[in-house]
Amino acid sequence: MKSLITQSRKHYRRFYRLVTIAVILMMAVLTGSLLLGDSVRGTLVQRVSERLGKTETIITSGTGFMSETLLQHPSMKHSQGYLLMDGFVSVGEMLLPVYVWGIDTDSLASDEVMVNEPLYAKLSTLDSQLSTFVLHLPSLNLIPSGSLFVSKSHATQMRVRVAGVKSVEDGGNLLLKNEQTLPLNVFINRRQLAEKMELEGKINLILSDDIIEEEQLSACWTPEHSGIHLTDSSLTYDGVFIPQDIVEKLSAANSQPSTIYLSYFVNNLMADADTVPYSFVTAINEWQGEPLEGQDMILSDYAAERLHVREGDSIRMDYFITKQLKNLDTREKMLRVKQIVPLAAFREDSLLMTDFPGLTRVENCTDWDSDLPIDMDRVQKEDEDYWHTYRQTPKAVVAYEAVRADWSNAFGSATAMRFQSPNLTPQISHLTPQLSPSDADVRLYHPRAQGLKGANEGVDFASLFLSLGFFIILSAILLMKNPLVEMFTLRQDEIQLYRQLGFRDKDIRNGLFREAFSVMLLASPWGVVAGLLYSCLTLWLLGNVWSGATHTDGFALHIQPLTLLIGIVVGLAICALTLWMVVRNALKPRTSHSSSPKYRTSLVTPCISLLITIVLIAANFLFFHDMVLFIVCGLLWILTGGIFLRVEVNRQATTSIRSILNRTQLMWLSIRSSLKQHLLAYWTLSLGVFTVFAVGLNRPDFSQAVQAIGGYQFYVDSRVPIQYDLNNPAVRKKLSLNELPDSTRFLSFLRHTQDEASCLNLNQVSTPTVLGVDLKEMEPFGLNTDAEPNPEPSTLNSQLSTVYIDEEALMWSLMKSVGDTLFYQNERGDEVPVVIAGTYPTGIFHGNAIMSSEDFRRLWPKESGVEVLLMKSSRPDEAAELLAIAMNEYGLHIQTVEERIKMFFEVTETYLIIFLTLGGLGLLLGIFSLMVIVRKNLAARTATIRQYRAMGFSERLIGQLLFRENLLVPLYAVCVGAVGSAISISANVGGAGPVTLLLALAVLVGICLILYYGIQYMIQQTINKQQTI
Amino acid sequence: MIELKDITKRFADGQRALTVLDSLSLHVDEGEFIAITGESGAGKTTLLNILGTLLPADEGQYSIRGEKVEVSDETGVERLCHLRNKEIGFVYQDHRLLPQFTVLQNILLPTLATKTTSTEEEQQRALSLLEFTGILPLKDSPVTQLSGGEQTRVAICRALINQPAILLADEPTGQLDVANTQTIATLFQQVNTQFHTTIIMATHSAEMSKVAKKTYLLKEGKLRVKN
Secondary structure (H helix, E strand, O other): HHHHHHHHHHHHHHHHHHHHHHHHHHHHHHHHHHHHHHHHHHHHHHHHHHHHHHOEEEEEEEOOEEEEHHHHHHOOOEEEEEEEEEEEEOOOEEEEEEEEEEOOOOOOOOEEEEHHHHHHHHHHOOOOOEEEEEEEOOOOOOOOOOOOOOOOOOOEEEEEEEEEEEOOOOOOOOOOOOOOOOOOOOEHHHHHHHHOOOOOOOOOOOEEEOOOHHHOOOOOOHHHHHOOOEEEEEEOOOOOOEEEHHHHHHHHOOOOOOOOEEEEEEEEEEEOOOOEEEEEEEOEEOOOOOOOOOEEEEEEHHHHHOOOOOOOOEEEEEEEEOOOOHHHEEEEEEEEEEEEOOOHHHHHHHHHHOOOOHHHHHOOOHHHHOOOOOOHHHHOOOHHHHHHHHHHOOOEEEEEHHHHHHOOOOOEEEEEOOOOOOOOOOOOHHHHHHHHHHHOEEEEEEHHHHHHHHHHHHOOOHHHHHOOOOOHHHOOOOOHHHHHHHHHHHHHHHHHHHHOOOHHHHHHHHHHHHHHHHHHHHHHHHHHHHHHHHHHHHHHHOOOOOOHHHHHOOOOOOHHHHHHHOOOHHHHHHHHHHHHHHHHOOEEEEEEEOOOOOOOOOOHHHHHHHHHHHHHHHHHHHHHHHHHHHHHHHHHHHHHHHHHHHHHHHHHHHHHHHOEEEHHHHHHHHHOHHHHHHHHHHHHHHHHHHHHHHHHHOOOHHHHHHHOOOOEEEEEEEEEEOOOOOOOOHHHHHHHOOOOOOOOOEEEEEEEEOEEEOOOOOOOOEEEEEEEHHHHHHHHHHHHOOOOOOOOOOHHHOOEEEEEEEEEHHHHOOOOOOOEEEEEEOOOEEEEEEEEEEOOOOOOOOOEEEEEEEEEEEEEEEOOOOEEEEEOOOOOOHHHHHHHHHHHHHOEEEEEEHHHHHHHHHHHHHHHHHHHHHHHHHHHHHHHHHHHHHHHHHHHHHHHHHHHHHOOHHHHHHHHHHHHHHHHOOOOOOHHHHHHHHHOHHHOOOOOOOHHHHHHHHHHHHHHEEEEEHHHHHHHHHHHHHHHO | OOEEEEEEEEEEEEEEEEEEEEEEEEEEEOOOOOEEEOOOOOOOHHHHHHOOOOOOOOOEEEOOOOOEOOOHHHHHHHHHHHHHHHHHEEEEEOOOOOOOOOOOHHHHHHHHHOEOOOOHHHHHHHHHHHHHOOHHOOOOHHHHHHOHHHHHHHHHHHOOOOOOOEEEEEOOOOOOOHHHHHHHHHHHHHHHHHHHOOOEEEEEOHHHHHHHHEEEEEEEOOEEEOO
């Protein structure tokens, strides 16, 4: 039996050669795609290890800092402290955003840094001789830059020398974000950095190789570690403003009332014609054991003297308050002098004085550096004298509740607290346990599980490439099936013989199956090898030629034996199923037409189908403009084409019976005799052409996306949060932007940086970065606010915040839909529900969730600086240049909106190119399979050809007859498929430019030519084989 | 009418050449009905194919009505096709009816070799032939539904549609029973007498040989008269 099978395989090797090719191709695409999935996932997992190193726990301090002494606790034995900040490197005119890591090292001198490999590579491409560069760092202060009285929010800079390159193994690619893109890292001596930033002994990040739990952190953390100076009698905070939560917690914990202090810098204290300008005033809830309430004011004798007031007199106090983005507003408050006390009384209580660096650490009033527009002309000699002697000693004390609302800010509502201790028990032992690390924004998380989850649940390249290569698999199956059908058709006599010899059909079927399947089995290892090559090539292409789709390089092949096994088993199952169907069909008794078959010749069905298609197209054009509906119309068109082909062939062939015979009818009759195969050719080609062209030409309409941005011309990304409203003329003057054309307008966005949810991130994302903006301003951007939020029941009782997410990110990165809920952590560390209320078209904000600024401030009040701006101007280039120069210390990345949209569209474009490449290959394979069908048809018509010859038909005429009947359907299929694809892209005609359209036309002509010459060649070959004269 | 002179035909059989026809000569007069018998593989079909201009002879001369049958160029090929279409009709053992066409369409097929449409006259002729062969009621039937005898009659009608001078038949009754063989034999005889068609038939059948006016035996590449 074995030798019989071997002999048969050898005898029918010309068929089995094609089967082998088809099995190898199918197996290659199948296993290759699965391997690709594993490899991309493996690479992402590897990236998680690379970016985290051995880190198991990350401890952050939010906008504040921690003392490095926290690291001395035994729980922190395997922990490293870092000062991490966003910075940027300027090389020539190029700005590169970088992460600056202050690390513990003795090997880096003060002006030396190490860079990671990606940054080194980038710097080398900019300047191969580069050994030094300017590093810009945001000016980090203990006082958050968003609070009032802090002016220096932009960057400081330092020229540094590259002392070395930190390798991946050495933690060079450290990154806390869940992204696969390699970060650009600069490593600098932490102590040097801290010194430069005046943050000695401070860190803002701890990476631990151990898993540290909340309880362990709470056990080793003390308020002092976060700059909360808690003594038995008082509390002060390095960040000046004590968070409201702490104030409330400690007030509640203390059995006796606590004294709350809130210092402020007021513009004027006025009484009649007398004014004392620019004074520190402290709000307090009690004075010397007595509550201070309402309009009561305790005035220093110094101020009373200057204002010529006595107890009971009224004083007007005016001061600035900030709204959004330090837009100042002046408030007045009428107060009554309750008591006049000696200035020494204020000086005795150090808590009444607060250290605002820009204001208090200067020698003269004229050196005051703050956001406030201080009119120095109003500062008199006596003010300077006071400053020289008493500095920030308040001139008055007012009631805390009277000004709390105005003077509090997102960072806190007090500048100090004093605790009453009547029993003389140490307050500190009682109060310290009341505070937890999260009160000081100190939070920990375990990034590895989260990172691995994102990597493992990221973009599924296996499914993606299986879909992209689906047409190749389908064509390979056709290519496998057709030679098998042809071979078994030729072996009908053999099958009959076996039957005559007494073999049961089951035995014959098994024998034939074993024979053909053995070939498939032998081919499958080669298919797996080809699959490996396919995945290697695709990984290389994804990292290089097609890097536009992933923005990632260095994809490595990861082979999972189980995946390989699945690929092989599925591939062989497909082979077995295809073979089984073919063998089963081959053993079916040949039907001789015992009665005339009924042919459907009525045009009613195709006409109805055509009518429906036309009505749908018209309705879609006039009313819906829906892309999916256009695709459906295209498919309907192809269906109509198929129905029409079937009916028309029958009609023409049936008509010919009743009329005089002609050559055209010969063709129709021949087509009808093998209508099944012709219809198979029709569906293969029309759907192939439709898929490839519909996808290839359905390019995102770049121009539409550019138009839908309210006329804004530039997208500006600031490395340093901008705390000002750039539309404000005073701010423009302050920032040297007063030469901006008057027409220049900015739209500002707050940003809560979370996961990158654009198509550039391959990891699965659960919380995209949020942009806060006035939603009214977003109307031109096509924000779809119609959808009703449908929150999860558990969120119904909470105050709901809503976001809008672009369609692509919602569908692909988040895999959510409108009405779903996302869960973000607010600044207090609580998980808050945020409902997806609607979508907006994918464009410049792709991957970001848009939230109203009110909701944003409620969730993240401390993130008050603008990080994203849109700019429009009548003289755009000039405005952009001026902005870049004036704000060069902010590390602005200014892009035209076209550039930014193009960046995202490039991803879609690249995927389309991949699809086109694979789809084109599939189509070519489909055409090749079609040729096999044609060859089979021709082989089956040897007798016909002989008869034609015997009847005196010339070779040319026989060739013509065969050519027409074999070419008509494929050409018809190509045309119907092309028109169908044209219908499907009607919604987006502008997307494909003239070059693409011309290219598509050329490809279409190419396909027709391949069909024309391919079929002609095969017919010629067939005729030549039988040619005698 | 037909003159074969010293016709030799060889086929390659592995490394050696197999001589099927060896300096064979034959003369057939107009209206003659001859049968050629011989063992299987004797070369009967080869001889018919040479007579039918489907196969060139390696050596020798072949002429019809004194005109040499040869291919020298493309025009020669066209001329032979025309000759085959107009002057020669074929009937094969396996009929070679095209299954996609009806009886009438099969019969009319040869009329399309030189023009794109069959004429009304040709259709009438086809119907007459169907009547002549006794299968007129089957004219619109698919050929796959016909019996072996009916299929042979359709093949005869098709061979006669262009009113050829020569009818070549290769074992036309090879698949038929005795009754049908007799009927077909009579039919061939009628064709020969009524249409004055020259018939050259290769057959094993004694019944068919009987209706021929002359019978040849093809053996070792040469023809010998049997009766």
